[in-house]
Amino acid sequence: MGEFELLEKVRERLPPVGPRVRLGSGDDAAVTVPGGATATSIDALVEGIHFRRDKATPTQIGRKALATALSDLAAMGAEAGEAYVAVGIPADLDEDGCLELIDGIAGIAAETGTTLAGGDVTRAPVLTLAVTVVGHAATAEQLIGRGGARPGDALALTGALGGAAAGLLLLERPELAAALPEETVTQLRRRQLDPTPRLAAGQALAAAGARAMIDLSDGLGGDATHLAESSGVGIRVEAAALPLAPGLAEVAAAAGRDPLELATSGGEDYELLAALPRERLTAAAVVGGPKLTQVGEVLDGAGVEIRLPDGGTLAPAGFDQLD
Numbered sequence: 001m002g003e004f005e006l007l008e009k010v011r012e013r014l015p016p017v018g019p020r021v022r023l024g025s026g027d028d029a030a031v032t033v034p035g036g037a038t039a040t041s042i043d044a045l046v047e048g049i050h051f052r053r054d055k056a057t058p059t060q061i062g063r064k065a066l067a068t069a070l071s072d073l074a075a076m077g078a079e080a081g082e083a084y085v086a087v088g089i090p091a092d093l094d095e096d097g098c099l100e101l102i103d104g105i106a107g108i109a110a111e112t113g114t115t116l117a118g119g120d121v122t123r124a125p126v127l128t129l130a131v132t133v134v135g136h137a138a139t140a141e142q143l144i145g146r147g148g149a150r151p152g153d154a155l156a157l158t159g160a161l162g163g164a165a166a167g168l169l170l171l172e173r174p175e176l177a178a179a180l181p182e183e184t185v186t187q188l189r190r191r192q193l194d195p196t197p198r199l200a201a202g203q204a205l206a207a208a209g210a211r212a213m214i215d216l217s218d219g220l221g222g223d224a225t226h227l228a229e230s231s232g233v234g235i236r237v238e239a240a241a242l243p244l245a246p247g248l249a250e251v252a253a254a255a256g257r258d259p260l261e262l263a264t265s266g267g268e269d270y271e272l273l274a275a276l277p278r279e280r281l282t283a284a285a286v287v288g289g290p291k292l293t294q295v296g297e298v299l300d301g302a303g304v305e306i307r308l309p310d311g312g313t314l315a316p317a318g319f320d321q322l323d
Helices: 003-012 058-076 095-112 163-172 174-179 182-193 199-208 220-231 248-255 259-265 278-284
Strands: 021-023 037-046 079-089 115-123 128-137 154-158 212-215 234-238 272-276 292-299 303-307
Touching: 037 058, 058 079, 058 095, 058 128, 058 199, 058 212, 079 095, 079 199, 095 115, 154 234, 154 278, 163 174, 163 182, 163 248, 163 259, 174 248, 182 248, 199 212, 199 272, 199 278, 212 220, 220 234, 220 259, 220 272, 220 303, 248 259, 272 278, 278 292
Parallel strands: 079 115, 234 303
Antiparallel strands: 037 128, 079 128, 154 272, 154 292, 212 272, 234 292
16 A cells, blocks of 8 residues: 555544634645644654564554644643654554554544644654644633742642553553452553543633642643743652552552552653642643642642651652653
């Protein structure tokens, strides 16, 4: 199958275009009429670095590629708009595998109201995906960066931590699943392979007055440090307040890991961490969405302190893409 035949089959699988797209996939460039303000983010995923094809299906890889890119828009409080996907295809990925990959991308697009407005395919030594996503808001002021946290703000977290890190351990060491219920194992593996971008929660936090926000792709410790540095403040996280994913403690114990260390440094949970006035916490909660938990506060000063229940501290660590 050649490039043009593959692209034609890809276009047949795409969900309908959104209202801002005047000319989508199939021409030399997409034409959009966005209005208001836009937020644009680019993510790259490389086989062997971000995923392994012996641990994830093509559909799961495609879903995760778009979901993790959209998580950046969630952290801005943006509405999902358009996505552009470039795929590097290795020689050992056949036509069915390519189309399964596209089905995964198209599935997340349909679930989040994202238009797949364009992209490209090429040969590559390993499977590679470069995803550009564009989000929208009525005004630039409605989009939330990392730099606005103020001393006295509450630090709030969506959902639970550590599920993705525990899921990765279960994928790499299947024997760790022996003492866990099958449903728990399935849920933890899903947190690693099929994350959910918190788009509705991000918009709710932005509307409620969040001053700074970041998605937890590289771990709570590392990403809280980014937020603190961008805002020029200090951050204290209360470890006892952190909501931990069900099954994390059991997986950590079986692997000889500390559950709090795993939860705060493991990464890939794609939850949102936001700084906002304390009195706005209730207004920021999404009915039917992930639970919103106050896990700390913003302080004068610099750096991040993760305070343990016994008064000690845990070093704020995270994942570095280039290490």
